Amino acid sequence: MSVVSEDTSQKAAYILDKPFEKPDMVLTDTQGKKYDFRKETAGRPTLIYFGYTHCPDICPLTMNNVAVAKKALPKAEQDKLRVVFVTTDPGRDTPSELGKWLKGIDPQFVGLTGDFATIQAGARTLGISIEPTHKDKKTGKTVSVHGTQVMAFSPKTNGGYLLYDDKATVDDYTKDLPKIIKGENP
Amino acid sequence: MRHLAVPATVIAGALALAACGGSGSGSGSGSGDAKADLSVSSSYMPQPVSDMAAGFLTIANEGGAKDELTSVTSDAAGSVTVHRTVGQSMEEVTSLDVPAHGRLVFKSGGNHLMFENLKRKPKQGEKVTVELHFADSGPIKVEMPVKSATYNPANGH
Numbered sequence: 001m002s003v004v005s006e007d008t009s010q011k012a013a014y015i016l017d018k019p020f021e022k023p024d025m026v027l028t029d030t031q032g033k034k035y036d037f038r039k040e041t042a043g044r045p046t047l048i049y050f051g052y053t054h055c056p057d058i059c060p061l062t063m064n065n066v067a068v069a070k071k072a073l074p075k076a077e078q079d080k081l082r083v084v085f086v087t088t089d090p091g092r093d094t095p096s097e098l099g100k101w102l103k104g105i106d107p108q109f110v111g112l113t114g115d116f117a118t119i120q121a122g123a124r125t126l127g128i129s130i131e132p133t134h135k136d137k138k139t140g141k142t143v144s145v146h147g148t149q150v151m152a153f154s155p156k157t158n159g160g161y162l163l164y165d166d167k168a169t170v171d172d173y174t175k176d177l178p179k180i181i182k183g184e185n186p
Numbered sequence: 187m188r189h190l191a192v193p194a195t196v197i198a199g200a201l202a203l204a205a206c207g208g209s210g211s212g213s214g215s216g217s218g219d220a221k222a223d224l225s226v227s228s229s230y231m232p233q234p235v236s237d238m239a240a241g242f243l244t245i246a247n248e249g250g251a252k253d254e255l256t257s258v259t260s261d262a263a264g265s266v267t268v269h270r271t272v273g274q275s276m277e278e279v280t281s282l283d284v285p286a287h288g289r290l291v292f293k294s295g296g297n298h299l300m301f302e303n304l305k306r307k308p309k310q311g312e313k314v315t316v317e318l319h320f321a322d323s324g325p326i327k328v329e330m331p332v333k334s335a336t337y338n339p340a341n342g343h
Contacts, residue, residue: 055276056240057298061232064335104235105335131275141278148274148295166295170336 012164012172013152013186019159020151022046023122027086027114030099035112037084037122038158045155045181046082050123050130050147052089053101058166059146060105066150067106069173077181080155084110086119088130088146126151126160152176154183162186223249224284224323229330231301232294232337233310241266241299241316241330242339245290253284254321262314264303271296281321293339308332 022038029035047066051059063085070078085102087093090113093101098111112119116132123130131145152162162180164172176186229243247253258266270279282297284290292298299316308314313329320326337343 053236054238056234056238056300057271057276057294060235060335061294064232064235068336101236129274136277139278139280143275143277145275169338169341171341 011186012168013176014163014165015185016161016163019154019157019161020126022153022158022160023125025114025118025122027112027118028095030095030102030111032095035110037112040110041082041084041153042158043155044080044082045183046084046153047150047180048084048086048126048153048160049150050086050088050119050128052087052133052144052146053093053097054089054133055144055146058148062148062150062166062168063102063105063109065168065170066173067109068170069177070106070108072174073177073181077178078108080181081108081177082110083108084112086112086122088116088119088123089133089144090114090116090119091133123147152180155181156183220251221249222247222251222253222284222286222320222323224253224320224326226318226326226328228339229316229328230333230337230339231308231314231330233332233335234301234304234307235335237302237304237307239263239301239304239308240294241301241314242292242294243299243328243330244292245284245318245326247284247286247288247290250286251322252286252288253323254281255284255290255318256281256321257319258299258316259319260301260314260316262305262308262316263301264305265301266316267300267302269298269300271298284320310334 026036093113102109102111128147133144136143148166150164151160153160179186225246227244231239231241260266267278269276310332312332316328316330318326
């Protein structure tokens with residue numbers, strides 16, 4: 001964790017000393033259209049999360065926390081913000097499945113699916129490790145892996161400069177989103 | 187997580203039972219220390235997004251023998267499975283121990299119940315009936331309240 005300086009106060013965000021560059025990945029959005037992550041989110045406050053829709057616990061909780069916090073922003077700022085959910089289970093998460101799921105959370109959220117290798121490589125450049133959903137060889141049971149982190153990118157530098165773990169609450173995001181919109185530290 | 191304070195009356199009751207529990211063989215007739223004594227608290231389901239939901243609860247065991255949660259059923263869902271979280275990886279398990287004088291805790295980011303093929307989407311304020319089945323103890327019925335999608339038991343909202 002050398003790149004991360006944990007704030008000693010009660011803040012949820014880890015401020016990254018060395019911001020991450022946006023992953024150069026072109027995936028498919030919930031309309032089935034190509035989505036060039038760098039191009040589409042350039043100059044916009046952006047949050048990214050890697051998860052999957054067959055995840056009952058952390059994935060919907062994280063996305064709902066962000067969705068509720070986003071509603072506290074003025075309308076113009078809500079429209080500026082890009083919240084991007086990238087599936088780690090593209091086999092099951094088709095564009096339409098992703099779209100249906102995200103509509104239940106926030107219709108403005110972007111859902112991306114595509115080739116798993118592309119998604120995994122993109123996550124890896126952000127220091128987020130994911131694995132494909134697979135059956136355990138011993139038990140035959142499904143094992144799924146998601147990131148627990150949300151990374152925020154600054155609209156000013158396009159750098160990934162803040163990291164949230166799954167402990168971040170609605171209140172944390174509500175406090176921090178106005179700062180992220182401006183590319184400031186919370 | 188804070189530890190739950192055990193009411194003095196419960197302790198007194200357990201002692202009284204232990205005192206007249208006989209051999210404590212755990213064969214069924216003898217109550218007291220050698221049997222699991224289960225109770226359920228802090229249950230909730232976050233309002234689901236799709237036809238799948240998580241459920242959380244705490245199973246306390248005041249008894250002197252461990253038990254095992256072996257299955258969970260609910261009329262509200264096509265299936266309910268028990269999952270354990272190891273790091274960022276979620277895996278289904280066939281049973282989980284409820285240790286003697288201990289607790290089995292299901293909480294966000296840790297163990298969770300996974301409801302699939304919900305017959306209808308439960309809404310905040312409703313209740314979902316769940317039955318817990320154990321290796322030794324009889325089944326326990328739980329009325330699980332549906333909370334907001336962002337419910338956080340640590341602050342209660």
